[in-house]
Amino acid sequence: MKKTVALVALVALAAILPPAAAFADGGSILVKNGTVLTVTKGVIPRGDVLVVGGVIKAVGENVAAPPGVRVVDAAGRYVLPGIIDSHTHIALAGTNEGADAITPEADVGSVINADDTAILTALSGGVTMVHTMHGSANPIGGANVVIKTKWGRPSEELVVTEALPTLKFALGENVKQSNRALQPGQAQRYPATRMGANAIIRREFERARNYMAQWDRYRKAAAAKNPAANLVPPRKDLRLEVLAEMLRGERVARCHSYQATESLEFMELAKEFGFKIQCFEHMWEGYKIADELRAAGIGISVFADFWAYKMEAAEGIAEMAGYCHNKGILVSINSDSGERIRRLFNDAAKTMKYGGLSEDEALRLVTINPAIQLGVDRIVGSLEVGKQGDIAVFSEHPMSAYTRCDMTIIEGDVYFDRDALVKEREESAAKAAAPGGEGGVS
Amino acid sequence: MKLSARVSPALSLLIVAAAALVGFASALAAVQPSAADVGPTYAVRGCRIVPATGPPVEKGAIVIRDGLIEALGPAGKVKIPGDAEIVEADGLVAYPGLVSALSNLFLEPPAPAGGQAPGLAAGFPGQARQAAPADDRFPPGPGLLVLDQLKPKKASVESFHRAGFTTVLVAPTQGIFEGQSVLLNLNGEDIAPMVLRNGAALHINFTTERGGYPSSLMGTIAHIRQSFIDADYYAARQAQYARSPAGLKRPAYDPRLEALAPFVRDRRPVVFQCNNQEDIKRALKIVAEFKLNAMLAGATEAWRVAEALKKSPVPLLVGLDFRPPATSKYATQGEELRKRAEAELYPANAAALARAGLDFALVSGANADGAAVLRAVRAAVKAGLSKEAALRALTVTPARFLGLDRALGSLEPGKTANVVLVKGEIFDDGAQVAAVFADGVLFKYAEVSK
Numbered sequence: 080m081k082k083t084v085a086l087v088a089l090v091a092l093a094a095i096l097p098p099a100a101a102f103a104d105g106g107s108i109l110v111k112n113g114t115v116l117t118v119t120k121g122v123i124p125r126g127d128v129l130v131v132g133g134v135i136k137a138v139g140e141n142v143a144a145p146p147g148v149r150v151v152d153a154a155g156r157y158v159l160p161g162i163i164d165s166h167t168h169i170a171l172a173g174t175n176e177g178a179d180a181i182t183p184e185a186d187v188g189s190v191i192n193a194d195d196t197a198i199l200t201a202l203s204g205g206v207t208m209v210h211t212m213h214g215s216a217n218p219i220g221g222a223n224v225v226i227k228t229k230w231g232r233p234s235e236e237l238v239v240t241e242a243l244p245t246l247k248f249a250l251g252e253n254v255k256q257s258n259r260a261l262q263p264g265q266a267q268r269y270p271a272t273r274m275g276a277n278a279i280i281r282r283e284f285e286r287a288r289n290y291m292a293q294w295d296r297y298r299k300a301a302a303a304k305n306p307a308a309n310l311v312p313p314r315k316d317l318r319l320e321v322l323a324e325m326l327r328g329e330r331v332a333r334c335h336s337y338q339a340t341e342s343l344e345f346m347e348l349a350k351e352f353g354f355k356i357q358c359f360e361h362m363w364e365g366y367k368i369a370d371e372l373r374a375a376g377i378g379i380s381v382f383a384d385f386w387a388y389k390m391e392a393a394e395g396i397a398e399m400a401g402y403c404h405n406k407g408i409l410v411s412i413n414s415d416s417g418e419r420i421r422r423l424f425n426d427a428a429k430t431m432k433y434g435g436l437s438e439d440e441a442l443r444l445v446t447i448n449p450a451i452q453l454g455v456d457r458i459v460g461s462l463e464v465g466k467q468g469d470i471a472v473f474s475e476h477p478m479s480a481y482t483r484c485d486m487t488i489i490e491g492d493v494y495f496d497r498d499a500l501v502k503e504r505e506e507s508a509a510k511a512a513a514p515g516g517e518g519g520v521s
Numbered sequence: 522m523k524l525s526a527r528v529s530p531a532l533s534l535l536i537v538a539a540a541a542l543v544g545f546a547s548a549l550a551a552v553q554p555s556a557a558d559v560g561p562t563y564a565v566r567g568c569r570i571v572p573a574t575g576p577p578v579e580k581g582a583i584v585i586r587d588g589l590i591e592a593l594g595p596a597g598k599v600k601i602p603g604d605a606e607i608v609e610a611d612g613l614v615a616y617p618g619l620v621s622a623l624s625n626l627f628l629e630p631p632a633p634a635g636g637q638a639p640g641l642a643a644g645f646p647g648q649a650r651q652a653a654p655a656d657d658r659f660p661p662g663p664g665l666l667v668l669d670q671l672k673p674k675k676a677s678v679e680s681f682h683r684a685g686f687t688t689v690l691v692a693p694t695q696g697i698f699e700g701q702s703v704l705l706n707l708n709g710e711d712i713a714p715m716v717l718r719n720g721a722a723l724h725i726n727f728t729t730e731r732g733g734y735p736s737s738l739m740g741t742i743a744h745i746r747q748s749f750i751d752a753d754y755y756a757a758r759q760a761q762y763a764r765s766p767a768g769l770k771r772p773a774y775d776p777r778l779e780a781l782a783p784f785v786r787d788r789r790p791v792v793f794q795c796n797n798q799e800d801i802k803r804a805l806k807i808v809a810e811f812k813l814n815a816m817l818a819g820a821t822e823a824w825r826v827a828e829a830l831k832k833s834p835v836p837l838l839v840g841l842d843f844r845p846p847a848t849s850k851y852a853t854q855g856e857e858l859r860k861r862a863e864a865e866l867y868p869a870n871a872a873a874l875a876r877a878g879l880d881f882a883l884v885s886g887a888n889a890d891g892a893a894v895l896r897a898v899r900a901a902v903k904a905g906l907s908k909e910a911a912l913r914a915l916t917v918t919p920a921r922f923l924g925l926d927r928a929l930g931s932l933e934p935g936k937t938a939n940v941v942l943v944k945g946e947i948f949d950d951g952a953q954v955a956a957v958f959a960d961g962v963l964f965k966y967a968e969v970s971k
Contacts, residue, residue: 172799172848176740178733184743185735189806192799194850213739221739233826234799309768311761314754317747511857 105133106491109144110470113153116477118160118439118446119461128158130468133490138462149493153472156485159442160461161207161469162423165380165449166333166360166413168211169197169420170237175214176221177257180268181283183246183321185221187213193234197417201228202495204421205471205484208239210453213247215335215360216257218276219283220247222321223333225453227469228487230494243454245357246325249335250276250345251391277344284352287322331357333380337391339364346375358452360413363395369406378409378452383426384433400444401434411449428478438478562586563963564601568610568942572932573617573916583615585938588961592934608963610942613955616912617931618687618939621894622919623792623818623838623884626681626689626705627671627712663748664780665700667693668719671712677889678707683966684891685915685947687939687959688717688929692724692792692818694887697741698748698781699724702792704923706939708960721923722790722816723781727800742803749811752781788814792838797846798822805833816922818884822846824873836922837874837881839914841888841897843867865904868897871914872905882919883911899948908948937961 108130115126117138127142128135144150168174172192176185191211201209208227213220225242254276258268270276293313300310324330332349336342336359349356359365362379363386365372372379379400386395396402404410412427414420427445430436436444450460458467468491475482487495563585570581570593582599584591592599601607671691681689687707693700702722705715727741735741755778762769783789791813793804801817808815817823818838823830830837843863845851851862874881883901885894902911920930928937938961945952955967 173737173739176735176737176743178736178740182740182743184747185737185739186743187739189742189803190737190739190799192848194798194848194853196850196853233829234802235829307768308765311758311769312754315750317743317750 105130105468106493107131107133107145107148108468108488108491108493109142109148109150110153110158110472110488111142111144111150113156113158113472114476115462116157116159116439116442117462118442119463122439125154126158128462128468128470130470130488130491133468133492135462135464135466135468138464151472151486151493157473157476157482158462159205159471159473159477160446160459160466161471161487161489162205162445163411163449163453163455163460164201164206164209164414164420164423164445165358165411165452166212166415167209167417167420168214168415169201169209169417170195170211170226175216175257177214177216180217180254180257180270180279181219181318182213182217182221183219184317185213186224187211187221188224188238191224191226191234191237193232193237195417197420198228198230199495200417201420202230202487203484203497204423205473205477205487206420206423207469207471207487207489207494208450208453208455208459209420210242210245210333210449212245212333215247215249215253217247218249218254218270218280219322220249222246222330225455227489228494229489229492239453239455241455241458243357244324244330245333245453246321246330247335248280248332248345250341251335251337252389253335273341277341277348280345281348281351283322284326284348284354287319287326288352290316290319291323291326325354326352328353328355331355333358333360335360337361337363338394339367343368343371346371346377349375358411361392361415363392363399365408366396366399366402367394369403369408372403373407378411378448379403380411380413380449380452382415383412383429397429397433399434401430401436404430404434404436404440404444409448409451410444411452412444413449424473424477424482424484425480428480431478438476441478562591562602562605563608563958563961564599564605565608565610565615565940565942566596566601568613568615570615570932571617571912573912574931574933581615583932583940585940585958585961588938590932590934590936590938590940593932608942608956610955613942613944614946615932616685616941616943616947617916617929618941618957618959619685619915620688620882620919620923620930621681621686621885621915622690622816622882622922623692623702623840623886624689624889625694625887626677626691626885626889627673628667628691628694629670629672661700661780662696662777663698663700663723663784664776665693666703666720667691667700668703668712668716671703673710673712673715675710678710679964679966680889680891681707681885681894682891682941682957682959682964683954684895685941685943685954685957686885686891686894687941687957688920689885690721690919690923692722694726697726697728697735697744699726704925706937706960708962714960717925718923722792723784724792724794724818726794727796727803742807745807746810748778748781749785749807749813752778753785753811755779756782756786785811785813788812791815792818795819795823796821797848798825799848801826802829805829805835808835809833819886820881821867821870822849823879823881824870824877827873827877827879830879831877834880837879838884838919838922839871839874839881840884840886841894841901842886843870843897843900868900868904871901871911875906875910880918881914882922883914884919895947899950902948908946911948 111127115123129137129142172190176182210225212223223245225239226237270279297312356377358378358380365379386392400410423445427441430441447460450456459469470488472486473482485497565583570578580596582596583593690702690704692702701720703719704717704721729736735744758772784791795801795817796819816836819840820837821840845862852859888894917930920926938958940958942956944955953967957964
């Protein structure tokens with residue numbers, strides 16, 4: 080550890096920073112004496128992590144706390160980077176714009192609900208960041224958003240603007256079956272087959288190409304020395320604007336997909352139109368096309384187990400995540416749920432039994448790997464000087480079946496403290512139970 | 522109930538009138554009084570006057586003629602005209618008629634159009650529609666004038682009069698682009714004489730179009746944005762064609778975009794219904810994107826986003842429904858917390874906004890029961906809102922928001938004779954509205970012993 084350098088930097092900073100920085104600027108905290116699992120820089124058996132102004136300033140041994148900085152003693156406990164969920168749907172007012180098959184104009188970021196208690200649930204499992212997504216009802220769904228689980232903070236402060244812009248795609252049964260419950264006389268929504276899903280996606284990208292060409296022609300004509308008087312700009316179309324971002328490489332695809340064949344077909348579409356697939360979601364048959372996925376640089380975001388809940392998931396195998404990881408594919412374990420999100424570490428640990436991953440490798444599946452998938456590994460995903468101070472403190476090794484999350488810290492501020500929360504709730508309950516007593520409203 | 526000459530014997534608010542004037546009033550009884558033809562001149566005498574814009578007058582007099590306040594001031598200094606009916610108002614307090622800048626009074630919306638929603642799998646299979654198609658579940662959408670749906674009811678007028686209201690903005694309630702509201706002065710039973718301004722504002726609700734696109738909040742937001750983009754584009758194309766049609770394909774007429782265009786191009790007022798704190802921020806984003814002249818209605822969680830509202834000040838039409846919205850963390854963590862929040866937190870919304878220095882009016886909203894509305898205002902006062910701030914939020918402020926502050930909202934000579942006479946202070950429990958002047962038409966409601 081480059082302890083001395085870090086300490087010098089920290090002394091200088093401590094002089095200019097107020098002892099307790101405000102929320103918006105990030106907090107300061109020293110987590111001491113824990114087993115520090117840095118994920119990318121090994122394990123420090125008895126180490127400290129210092130966060131100043133929201134940013135990690137030191138990771139090492141015998142780090143001193145600057146004046147006024149809260150010190151958390153993590154002796155006997157494990158200190159790791161905040162867990163990241165690469166695929167979920169929490170903290171949203173609505174998941175699908177299912178009335179249409181093609182809805183890139185629907186922006187998940189416009190319907191964040193900072194009051195969703197699933198945020199608190201996520202914190203209780205050490206989760207500090209989530210990719211919260213449009214559902215899988217449409218071949219082309221909406222734009223997704225990455226947020227931090229800053230419970231109690233306003234929605235605009237949750238959004239991680241550094242993350243890679245993504246767009247949800249979906250293939251297979253969900254797409255085929257959306258809007259199947261029909262009003263009398265109403266036609267079933269197209270597409271009703273896998274080939275239809277592929278065709279409608281291709282057609283939308285063709286439209287987006289035409290749209291971009293229209294604008295290019297218009298801009299060229301408008302920039303001419305004497306533009307024609309009857310020059311008419313194209314209509315701005317929010318739907319096609321988002322697809323144009325895909326074609327310009329400014330946004331990447333996150334595609335809900337179970338089966339090998341349709342995934343390969345989608346990869347052909349990406350090649351044809353030149354857009355990037357960042358990740359396949361769920362991807363139960365990923366093991367069948369592991370070489371193709373690795374060659375194309377496509378990651379997968381999957382469940383650890385829990386397959387065969389529908390026909391297209393029937394060929395899932397427990398070894399999927401571990402096998403693909405060993406094949407060199409960037410794998411993350413996701414929750415897809417506001418409940419499973421609190422035990423992603425348990426799910427990651429299953430890859431040790433099924434797939435033979437080491438503790439360190441398994442932990443990567445819910446920390447640095449999802450960070451890479453979301454394009455935020457520069458700022459989170461491991462405990463390194465310069466990254467944001469997103470930290471989880473666990474009672475046992477996070478890959479142990481007996482562990483639990485005791486504390487979750489985001490940018491140096493404590494958002495979840497199990498002991499404090501339990502105490503607060505017990506006091507509130509006691510107050511309410513007392514004759515004429517009143518629990519607090521906060 | 523209207524008064525003029527149809528004086529019920531049961532009413533004992535003392536009206537002293539010259540015998541000749543009684544005859545004149547009897548003659549008027551045959552015709553409906555209207556804003557343009559308001560009958561007798563009144564002199565209200567002996568009341569405490571709370572003008573809302575200046576200091577109170579302890580023993581005052583108000584002269585009302587031709588539907589306007591002709592004079593007011595200390596009783597000794599106001600000359601009572603010889604032709605005036607005298608309304609003895611000792612022990613009463615005169616307030617400006619209250620203004621609810623958002624209500625659904627008299628609204629009997631037609632049943633939603635039957636049959637299937639437009640658009641699903643329209644055309645040949647696989648025909649993907651354009652983004653945010655230009656149709657609404659409740660046509661004509663932004664072009665709807667709610668005035669055409671209103672059926673005035675005497676009981677509704679009385680219910681609102683008894684709560685002190687003389688003026689209401691009536692807004693439509695269906696769809697995303699709900700249509701345009703009408704501003705009414707509650708001066709009788711006929712709708713036309715009540716109208717202060719038709720097409721007062723365009724009302725937008727973050728709801729979904731059940732059975733059609735959009736079916737989700739995020740779709741609705743995209744639909745609203747695309748609609749404003751399209752309306753702006755439409756108006757630009759029409760203007761371009763009007764300037765030089767030669768060599769230009771004629772842009773097609775579109776009634777929906779035609780109705781919407783003035784709101785995005787000419788800054789006509791738009792009201793967003795905001796049912797929770799996130800809706801407020803969603804609306805502010807759209808307002809900023811299209812530079813709309815907007816007000817935010819509902820806003821019962823505005824206290825939670827006071828910082829954002831300070832950064833982008835916008836008139837707030839604050840509702841008086843204290844139930845935590847379904848998405849709120851106060852509604853999703855057990856019944857005990859929900860009840861407590863309803864009793865303690867949400868009634869304090871207005872007080873918090875006043876402390877933050879934000880500009881807000883209080884509105885009756887969907888509540889058609891005047892007494893319940895007044896009770897809710899009193900609850901807001903008990904939760905910390907000063908009576909003066911409450912009065913401003915129901916008089917001068919909404920009048921200013923609606924661009925009518927030169928005519929309404931306070932007791933001043935030359936302004937519309939919207940006057941409420943109350944036994945007691947209007948925001949105290951048990952205070953009773955004794956009589957109301959709306960456009961100078963007198964309505965009597967309570968026995969008042971001197």
